[in-house]
Amino acid sequence: MAPTHKILTTPAPGTEIxxxxxTEEQQAQITALREYAHTLLLPESDxxxxxxxxxxxxxxxxxxxMRAAKWKLEDGKKRIKGTLEWRREYKPDLIPPDEVKIEAETGKIIINGFDRDGRPIIHMRPDRENTExxxxxxxxxxWCxxxxxxxxxxxxxxxxxLIDYSKTTLRTNPSISVARKVLHILQNHYVETLGRGVVVNLPTLLSFFYKGISPFLDPVTRDKIRFNPNLFDLIPKEHLYKEFGGEFDYEFDFDSYWEQICSAxxxxxxGTRIEDSPATATSEHESGDSTPATLVDNQDQSPEGLSKEVEAVVNAPPAEQAAPIS
Known part of the structure; x- marks a missing residue:
């Protein structure tokens, strides 16, 4: 592939979900937690x-x-109640792009490409830190x-x-206190969202960092982290950066990246969602899609090139619509 500024926002062709x-018992617990969660909803006037x-x-x-709670309903209730309270205060789905835009200017965190299981990849480069x-x-x-x-x-x-430490120094590496705050949010309010943590090019000088945060990693999260794995086993070559031996020759350009990720x-x-055009909304209405245009969700749209199994997932009952972590 020639050098490009274009980011990859859909999985590689043929990706299998x-x-x-x-089980019926697990589905019953999912239903019970769903019913409980709906009793906590804010009033429609909010x-x-x-x-x-x-x-x-x-x-x-x-x-x-429920999976995070290891199928213990009371723990599941406690967890989801805590996240609902956090989301009401933090409003993570309504963060305006301009609020965090400066943090993205150097490309220290880039959403680009997918792994072999169709999971989006967040690339992190601590050496590109640009703010206090x-x-x-x-x-x-x-926001990412x-x-x-x-x-x-x-x-x-x-x-x-995927965290690349190839040019990271003690000055640019995040502190353990910052890492603890990140872990708290990830482990408590984005449960089961980390499918795989990949650390590459970690210098010996910074190995203390992972020893320092290890006590704050729950066992499930710890088991998902891999150091210097064979990236070809995890990411298709057309989505793997050229610097890692892949075919994706991506060159970061902030303005191009920011426009693409916000548009996609x-x-x-x-911070809200861009409404579809009247023609699109009419087409969706005629096809039976009743999702309000102001709440458009890309999860409802199948990207091109995915296997037929994706369609089966979309049409499957709720009990079968989640993806396993490998």
Whole structure:
């Protein structure tokens, strides 16, 4: 491939989505948690109600929380109640792009490409740090997590975080206190969203960093992290950066990247979603799609090139619409 500024927002052709399958007992627990969660919903008069409902009714939300709770209903209730309260305060799905734009200018966090299981990849380059530690840095990371949710094809509910330490120094590496805050958000409010953590080119000098955060990693998260794995086993060559031996010769250009990611995820300047044109809305109405245009969700749209199995996932009952973590 020739050098390009174009990011990859759909999985490689032929990608197979592997749906979860639940037992009748597990499905009953999912239903019970869903019923409980709906009793916690904000009243319709609250401006955030439609966004809370949008998140709560996504096919993957309730199953993820039950799996995270290891099928203990009371723990699942506690977890989802905590996240609902956090989302009402933080409003992660409504962060305006301009609020976090400066954090993306150097390409320290880029959403680009998919792994072999159709999971979006978040590329992190700590050496490109360009700001002092502020709450905005965490807001930017959360904004990126929300965008990976937008880009996940039907049946996929997790992402890959690939951290490249090739040029990182002690000065640019995040502190352990910052890492703890990131882990808290990821492990408590984006449960089962990390499908794989990949760390490459970690210098011996920085190995202490992972020893320092290890006590704060729950066993499930720890098991998902791989150091210097064979990337060809995880990422198709056409989605693997050329610098890692792949065929994807991506060159970061901020303006191009920012326009593409906001467009692909339909993010409006105020953080809401861009409405479809009247023609598109009419077409969807005629086809039986009753999703409000202002709440368009890319998860409902099958990207080109996916295998026929994706269609089966879309049409499957809720019990089969979540993707396993490998």
């Amino acid at each position: 592997k749906p979860w399958k639940y 401006p955030y109600h439609k966004w809370e409902l949008r998140w709560l009714t996504k096919p993957d939300t309730i199953p993820r929380y 530690h502020t709450p905005r840095q965490l807001r930017h990371l959360v 997590l929300e965008r990976t949710k937008d880009l996940m094809p039907p049946g996929v509910e997790s992402c890959v975080i 995820c339909k993010i409006a300047p105020d």
